[in-house]
Amino acid sequence: MSILIDRSSKVLVQGITGRQGGFHAKLMMEYGTDVVGGVTPGKGGEWFEGKPVFDTMRKAVETTNADVSLVTVPARFAADAMMEAADAGVRLVICLTEHIPVSDMMRVVSYCAQKGTRLIGPNCPGVMTPGEAKVGIIPAMVAVPGNVGVVSKSGTLTYEVGFAMKNAGIGNSTIVGIGGDPVIGTTFVEVLEMFENDPETEKVALLGEIGGSAEIVAAEYIKNAMTKPVAAFIAGRSAPPGKRMGHAGAIVDGGEGSAEEKIQALEAAGARVAANPEEIPGLLS
């Protein structure tokens, strides 16, 4: 077992005929992901690497029985694409797109909750269950199958830590990039809960950063409900307040969201917090 996706997941790619969408759809298929088709309005009836392209998500889900959708469309169309996927009835929507307006995301998150659809992202690298499937852009080479679950706000930092684990002989159950935007679908706590309930996950690595309070809420959960050990790293100790550090959500605002308060909360909850991400494999072995 794993969480969120495995080799039986049937995946649609919204924006499959785009440069990014097509490039990563191919890499996903090479990895073994069951990509059953794609959606690009106006290109229905075409084929992509032997998979059908549809005009609408409704038609695509009806025809393929897909249960997962990956959104790769540009920011100005992404909110609509996510809501279309939720409306079409997929179980899980993963959105890679960066720079989506927050007001759009507030409506999308609310709509997905009404439809009972789980949303991951936006502005995230996606999800990978090593050896089974990947939905998103996480490079195949960063991880091998194993028992450490990873949940992270960032992309390359996750690859870095995953690769360091792999080099230390540690594998991963599932790697989940939840994204660095201020308003996102699935939060740290929800992923921690899934890992806590997943028999194949024995330990968890949490990679957070400055901004917001999701890591503080996660610390509460770790303290009150988690039995599996958690190692953590919080990026942005050296970031000055009031500046947005690349990710739209990575900003210490009005004294809230600093790395120090998150590190303190996680340590108080019993998580082992690394000062340097290269220490994480050591904390997990």
Next chain:
Amino acid sequence: MKLHEYQSKFLFRDFGIPIPEGVVATTADEVQQIAAELSGVVVIKAQVHVGGRGKAGGVKVAKNAEEARACAEEILGMDIKGLRVEKVLVDPGADIDREIYLAITNDRGAGRPLIMASMDGGMDIEELNRERPDAITREHIDPILGLQGFQVTYIASAMGMPRALWRQFGSILRGLYRCYVQSDAELAEINPLVITGEGNLLAVDGKVIIDDNALFRQPGLRAERDASDELESERQAREAGITYIKLDGQIGCMVNGAGLAMTTMDMTKLYGDADGIGPANFLDIGGGATPEQVATALRIILSDSNVKCVLFNIFGGITRCDEVANGILTAYNEVKPDVPMVIRLQGTNAPAGNRIISEARIPNIMSAETLTDAAKMAVAAVKEGA
């Protein structure tokens, strides 16, 4: 994108919110003329993107046009926290009975708009929140349904707004919500909203921040951008599609990905802080790291004269490290930096990438295997150069 006070208030006016009928000026002559036309007491307010302008002497009250001119001469050109005052707002003086706080912001934790209101306005809301959180009425809005009538009544009632003003207050709150939604604001704040001597509500000061990611559909607001608080290097980076934030350390950082970029900064501070050494910047070069991108980023980093060493930290996932290494060497030959560079490549084809770097035998370039080594080498290079 921050709007100035005058831009915020003129925007409020478009949504039916009453504001003082002020005018913007850039010279003392204009201020004198405006004050003469307004007649009576006027307030001259510096328009700069920093907090605390009042304490810095950027807001002055004048009884007549001559005084207004004298005040304008003092304020225009004044330096407030490193920013030069180029514009002032001349507002007619308001007869203030009570100051109220009213704002709508994105509550990121809840994923919903949040209205905050308090009869104790005028002061800094963060301070009020720390000292007397109960003095603030809070109400979340369903982002799909929008602000409902019963919520307006709840807020007016819970905050203790005098009944006689409920109708006026409701109209202002609805206007502010429409303004927040239609302008894609992250924050739409009236502080203070005052009750005047005649018993009317008036938005005396305002602050609006627009979501940068929504500017593509806000052409009117986009044209209002005043980037005078943005550094030249930050502007160049923004135009090249690179995220760059200048800091005050000595180690220039060039990294792919925001999380890893912050981490790289943190590592320079972790190993350098004891010697007063730290990151000179945040820089996310994005995916690919092509020679052109690397050269542009390198020039931006080196435009900061504090930089004594440049640290590259690139994780090659889909991008191969040998391609990145060649890109860095090409950029090096183009830019010819006179400070040492530490290069750490990890991921796909990292050994090949590192070999390309070491075989180039450039005395100024060192190659590191781990991030820890790279950060320590960069710190040592700064110490040696000092």
